[in-house]
Amino acid sequence: METINEITDKCSNLAFDLNFRYAKHWKSKNEYRVLVGYLPIYFPREIVHAMNGLAVGIFGAGDRKQIIRGDAYYQSYICHLPRGIIEMGLDGSLNEFDGFVFPATCDCIRNLSGMFKLAGKGNFQRYFDYPQNFNSKVGGIFYRQELDKVMEDIRKINRQHASIEDLNNSIRLFNINRRLIEEIYAIRQEFPWRLSALETYYILRAGMVIPVEEHNEMLEQVLDQLQKERGEPMDNIRVVINGSFCEQPPVGLIKSIEMAGCYIVDDDLLLGSRWTIGDIDDNTDDPLEAMVTAFLNQSTFSSSVYDVGNPKGARLVEQVHRRNADGVIFSAASFCDPALLDRPELQKACDAAGIPHINFQYHENTGQFKVIKEQAGTFSDSIKLWA
Amino acid sequence: MSNPKEAIKEKSMIIQKDMLAKLFTELSTAKENGKKVVYTFVPGNVTELILSFDMLPVYPEINALQSGMRKKSASYIRDAEKIGFSEDVCTYVKCDIGMMLNGNIGPTGEKMPEPDLLLLSYTGCFTFMKWFENLEKLYPNVPVAMLHTPYQEDGKITEDQITYMVKQMETDVIPKMEMVSGKKYDPERLSKMMVNSAKAEDLLVKVLESAKHVPSPIDAYFAGVYYIGPIFTAFRGTEEAVEYYTELWNEVQERMRLGLGPITPEGELREEKFRLVVEGPPNWTNFREFWKIFYDMGAVIVASSYTKVGGVYDLGFRHDPEHPLESLAKYCMGCYTNLNLPQRVNLLADYVTEYKADGFLINSIKSCNSFSAGQLMIMREIEQRLGVPVGFIESDLVDPRYFSYANIKNRLESYFQMLEQRKIILAQETSEAIA
Ligand code: SF4
Numbered sequence A: 001m002e003t004i005n006e007i008t009d010k011c012s013n014l015a016f017d018l019n020f021r022y023a024k025h026w027k028s029k030n031e032y033r034v035l036v037g038y039l040p041i042y043f044p045r046e047i048v049h050a051m052n053g054l055a056v057g058i059f060g061a062g063d064r065k066q067i068i069r070g071d072a073y074y075q076s077y078i079c080h081l082p083r084g085i086i087e088m089g090l091d092g093s094l095n096e097f098d099g100f101v102f103p104a105t106c107d108c109i110r111n112l113s114g115m116f117k118l119a120g121k122g123n124f125q126r127y128f129d130y131p132q133n134f135n136s137k138v139g140g141i142f143y144r145q146e147l148d149k150v151m152e153d154i155r156k157i158n159r160q161h162a163s164i165e166d167l168n169n170s171i172r173l174f175n176i177n178r179r180l181i182e183e184i185y186a187i188r189q190e191f192p193w194r195l196s197a198l199e200t201y202y203i204l205r206a207g208m209v210i211p212v213e214e215h216n217e218m219l220e221q222v223l224d225q226l227q228k229e230r231g232e233p234m235d236n237i238r239v240v241i242n243g244s245f246c247e248q249p250p251v252g253l254i255k256s257i258e259m260a261g262c263y264i265v266d267d268d269l270l271l272g273s274r275w276t277i278g279d280i281d282d283n284t285d286d287p288l289e290a291m292v293t294a295f296l297n298q299s300t301f302s303s304s305v306y307d308v309g310n311p312k313g314a315r316l317v318e319q320v321h322r323r324n325a326d327g328v329i330f331s332a333a334s335f336c337d338p339a340l341l342d343r344p345e346l347q348k349a350c351d352a353a354g355i356p357h358i359n360f361q362y363h364e365n366t367g368q369f370k371v372i373k374e375q376a377g378t379f380s381d382s383i384k385l386w387a
Numbered sequence B: 001m002s003n004p005k006e007a008i009k010e011k012s013m014i015i016q017k018d019m020l021a022k023l024f025t026e027l028s029t030a031k032e033n034g035k036k037v038v039y040t041f042v043p044g045n046v047t048e049l050i051l052s053f054d055m056l057p058v059y060p061e062i063n064a065l066q067s068g069m070r071k072k073s074a075s076y077i078r079d080a081e082k083i084g085f086s087e088d089v090c091t092y093v094k095c096d097i098g099m100m101l102n103g104n105i106g107p108t109g110e111k112m113p114e115p116d117l118l119l120l121s122y123t124g125c126f127t128f129m130k131w132f133e134n135l136e137k138l139y140p141n142v143p144v145a146m147l148h149t150p151y152q153e154d155g156k157i158t159e160d161q162i163t164y165m166v167k168q169m170e171t172d173v174i175p176k177m178e179m180v181s182g183k184k185y186d187p188e189r190l191s192k193m194m195v196n197s198a199k200a201e202d203l204l205v206k207v208l209e210s211a212k213h214v215p216s217p218i219d220a221y222f223a224g225v226y227y228i229g230p231i232f233t234a235f236r237g238t239e240e241a242v243e244y245y246t247e248l249w250n251e252v253q254e255r256m257r258l259g260l261g262p263i264t265p266e267g268e269l270r271e272e273k274f275r276l277v278v279e280g281p282p283n284w285t286n287f288r289e290f291w292k293i294f295y296d297m298g299a300v301i302v303a304s305s306y307t308k309v310g311g312v313y314d315l316g317f318r319h320d321p322e323h324p325l326e327s328l329a330k331y332c333m334g335c336y337t338n339l340n341l342p343q344r345v346n347l348l349a350d351y352v353t354e355y356k357a358d359g360f361l362i363n364s365i366k367s368c369n370s371f372s373a374g375q376l377m378i379m380r381e382i383e384q385r386l387g388v389p390v391g392f393i394e395s396d397l398v399d400p401r402y403f404s405y406a407n408i409k410n411r412l413e414s415y416f417q418m419l420e421q422r423k424i425i426l427a428q429e430t431s432e433a434i435a
């Protein structure tokens, strides 16, 4: 068995290999395999898996790639994420991908789907719309049609058909994946020092670029070792991070928050990995319907989904209480309309519940963390002082 | 700077002014008169449906735009930023929130009525959704109806998408309208309104396409925003709108007959030197100054994408009295920002060709990702396909901090020089070819 240190080392390499060598190698082993790149926030990877494909999260270039041509495609007041993705598209990093899915997260990602279409990148460039109507006979049917479209895109490439059993099996594997992740979060809630936020991040992000079976094995090994004590408890406060669901902060920022005395006990980094709360029925005659039902009824809260009847503010407060957190750090990408437009209402909900909060903005390639570290440090001190 | 000139007023302008005055009076007395008020958005609106229930629509973007023109937006935006809105986000939203924080005073100086229904017709822009989530919190007891418009991601409208939208209308939007208005849905009345919609749409297309004529009798961007006003907002489906567009079309025909150029606030444009296609919304805070830069250079905007945000009627769509709900669905999905990028490029390239434009210009709006994300690629595509000179300026809709007059003027001057040189070269090439 590999140690947690070995696993996190491996994961940090996998997570930030912007050439996606592991996924490409996986594809090269069988001519019917397909690689489908998808953007944040959420995409139901089960359907790709069931069709002999690997859904690979393309979450930006972070601070790992110099943007040479990508900047020429975007005005200064547009977030950083799509520049890195354009850069990857132009420098050949995405060449072996068969197709791309652009979930309905925001107008930037939506329009990026059109840029990929114009550039003819991949065999398909699918904008994947989430329904904003949650009636199963209205939004449910719409969502199922969206799933069908992606499956048809893949079918055209590898002529594979997903049987009921294939789909049930894929749903089962991703159920296990989410359960294992949730167990890690549960352990970290009680013993946050056993696995740092950064280690957790590496492990989760690697799961976005490798087959789920392999990720599940890794998660099991990690969980097994987390049963035992690891690391030293510190006098830190416990925080929830909110607003980082799409453009990912540089790892230096995550590290800085922890070093400033804040255990991150929940977050919306890589939110797609735990979008569905609980299991999806994996023993059914109609697995796609099960996925639809889960989307309509078991989705987490997010800036890209209309929050009618179930406001995000209340759900954030519930999350803070459930995780027994001391405060919230609102940390959003600069120029991220969805995150930043949600922020005032979320802050108001925190204020009403007496939950302290701070906020800052970042770019995925931010290199200076001094100010953020100081801010987080002051936040931590003030909570400790007034607790 | 010299004093602004007295603007020329044509009859259609007076009709429109009266229509608006009447609407705002109706809005300010709505509560006393028992009229119900629906807040909704311009792109993909279902105005005929609202009017068929005798309710009055209010469009928050129009309030923001008016606030920009009345120089109120800067302080409204500041107030929204004070309560936590980031400097980075759409200024229309902030301006509207700021206006509400300051008593919700409308363009006539009277308080806007509070909504009885929030109708989120969510077309072509995610920010609308966020905007409405904020409005919901401001008006917690007001019912909300959501009308989700699928994006034309495949470059076409499918039967499944139409069915999805019609179902949303039937199961959510119409029942809520019935509840709020206390009236039954009347499909016949709706159909009758659509007869008027289609008539007005025909006339608007004629007006906008008159710019294919050389010299163009209209400016299809700066003046265009006035032409689209009634049909994109509260008047589509009404007799008044038909009357307005009939008059406008008569005036435009007369201008064409006389070979006249567009009317501008500085007077009539006497010599058309450059013909341009413009992509992106205008700036409202310095609208007249902005327009004047083009006027001074003899530039006419012959086609623009902004005048298509409430419907690309020139591609043939008309509201259909035979299938009212289906046609509302198609209308919502057909609005400009709901087109995918390749469709946008094709449309703009066709405009450049069909309207015999000398150049293609983008006014990139800091606030608006829906328009702006991808514009630089659109620009490259147009340049590569057509070889016309492309220009790029940046401003904002209603935040005066992002309108730099000197900067924009400099950039435009260089751009017009480039157009001038190209004209000279083209003329030389033509004369050489003839010789
Ligand atoms: S960071 Fe925000 S604005 Fe940028 S692509 Fe992601 S969701 Fe859209």
Ligand code: SF4
Binding pocket: B061, B090, B091, B092, B093, B124, B125, B126, B127, B128, B367, B368, B369, B370, B371, B397
């Ligand atoms: S982002 Fe653009 S389209 Fe959307 S509300 Fe703002 S100005 Fe309007």
